[in-house]
Amino acid sequence: MTRMVVAALAVALPYPALACSLCGGPGTGATMRQDALQAKIVVVGTLKNARLDSNSPGGNGLTDFKIETILKGEAALKGISQITIPRYLPSDEKSPKFLLRCDVINGKLDPYAGVPVKDEKVVGYLKQVMALDENDRGKMLRFFFEHLDSAVPEIAADAYNEFAKAGDAEVGEFARQVQPDRLRAMLKNPALPPERMRLAAFLLGGCGGAKDADLLLSLLKTDSEQTRGALGGLLAGYIVLKPKDGWKLAGDIVADRKREFLDRYAVLSTLRFFHGWKPNDNGEVIRFVLKLAVADGSLADVAIEDLRRWGWWELTDAVLGSFKLKSHDVPMVRRAIARYAVSCPQDKAKQFIAELKQRDPELVKDALESLELDK
Numbered sequence: 001m002t003r004m005v006v007a008a009l010a011v012a013l014p015y016p017a018l019a020c021s022l023c024g025g026p027g028t029g030a031t032m033r034q035d036a037l038q039a040k041i042v043v044v045g046t047l048k049n050a051r052l053d054s055n056s057p058g059g060n061g062l063t064d065f066k067i068e069t070i071l072k073g074e075a076a077l078k079g080i081s082q083i084t085i086p087r088y089l090p091s092d093e094k095s096p097k098f099l100l101r102c103d104v105i106n107g108k109l110d111p112y113a114g115v116p117v118k119d120e121k122v123v124g125y126l127k128q129v130m131a132l133d134e135n136d137r138g139k140m141l142r143f144f145f146e147h148l149d150s151a152v153p154e155i156a157a158d159a160y161n162e163f164a165k166a167g168d169a170e171v172g173e174f175a176r177q178v179q180p181d182r183l184r185a186m187l188k189n190p191a192l193p194p195e196r197m198r199l200a201a202f203l204l205g206g207c208g209g210a211k212d213a214d215l216l217l218s219l220l221k222t223d224s225e226q227t228r229g230a231l232g233g234l235l236a237g238y239i240v241l242k243p244k245d246g247w248k249l250a251g252d253i254v255a256d257r258k259r260e261f262l263d264r265y266a267v268l269s270t271l272r273f274f275h276g277w278k279p280n281d282n283g284e285v286i287r288f289v290l291k292l293a294v295a296d297g298s299l300a301d302v303a304i305e306d307l308r309r310w311g312w313w314e315l316t317d318a319v320l321g322s323f324k325l326k327s328h329d330v331p332m333v334r335r336a337i338a339r340y341a342v343s344c345p346q347d348k349a350k351q352f353i354a355e356l357k358q359r360d361p362e363l364v365k366d367a368l369e370s371l372e373l374d375k
Helices: 003-012 032-038 120-130 137-145 153-164 168-177 180-187 194-207 210-220 225-229 231-241 243-255 261-277 279-294 300-310 316-324 331-343 347-359 361-374
Strands: 041-052 061-072 082-085 097-105 108-117
Touching: 032 097, 032 120, 041 120, 061 097, 061 120, 082 097, 082 108, 097 120, 108 120, 120 153, 137 153, 137 168, 153 194, 168 194, 168 261, 180 194, 180 210, 194 210, 194 225, 194 231, 210 231, 225 231, 231 243, 231 261, 243 261, 243 279, 261 279, 261 300, 279 300, 279 316, 300 316, 300 331, 316 331, 316 347, 331 347, 331 361, 347 361
Parallel strands: none
Antiparallel strands: 041 061, 041 097, 061 082, 097 108
């Protein structure tokens, strides 16, 4: 992913209240639990008699679905053993089972989504997921933690996505409740996806000890695709265990212009996480690292946008002063500075905007319009 694409996404995407900054948050799709909650009917069965039919709804074809297990909507399926899906869906010998979700419209079944089931364990997992108490978030995260290292890829990915949709504070507090042994084993697995390493690394920071700090530091120093992709979480876990050393390392990475852009950008996700978890405890050090980012033309727009969203105006001098820097003379950075200045309640920001209106009225207009669209 290029620097321009990353920066554009960072500014354009909304930041929901519940989204783990270390995991990916807005980028993850719906989980099995969320899909099941939205559906009126959830069933597992087999596909049969797929046939092309131009007269079918949608003109694609028809497929018979034989119901074997009803996970939700038993009352609506009373006396029904088979559903006709208005799609041509030939069965897959490698994935003979199919998970189907349906709505009920005007008393009629409306099959609207389905996926092949490659492993029967997915069905058992989904049964357990659907039985969870939605109001007991701690128990839910405990359940999904137990499946983070599942040998079934679909289950492990779904469990991770549940953490990705949890809030920073929620994940931060949960880290104290887990045992470190399982996390250590996960982190030593060379096949562990980077996103899951990010989460496991932070969780280990919350429940581990001095030797775990050494493990996280050694991974931070390892130059591999896996560890580079996990840098934000590795750094977060290390900061929890060794705050002074960890925050210094965060600043050093951001200030090192020779490092890859994505490495330095990953540190900003760490800052967002600590802001979402404990902003009052970490405000000073977060601002210290953000000030370094504001001074860097390749990171400035993202850092400035975070400051604006959080209503942190302590770095107003640094933000407004960066407008004159040659490295910051690019549209996305100038726009971020203008958005910040328009939002800032300080007199110096109002004076900055008044002067900017004389020199570049279109930039001020764009800033105001984009902020209105963000509401």
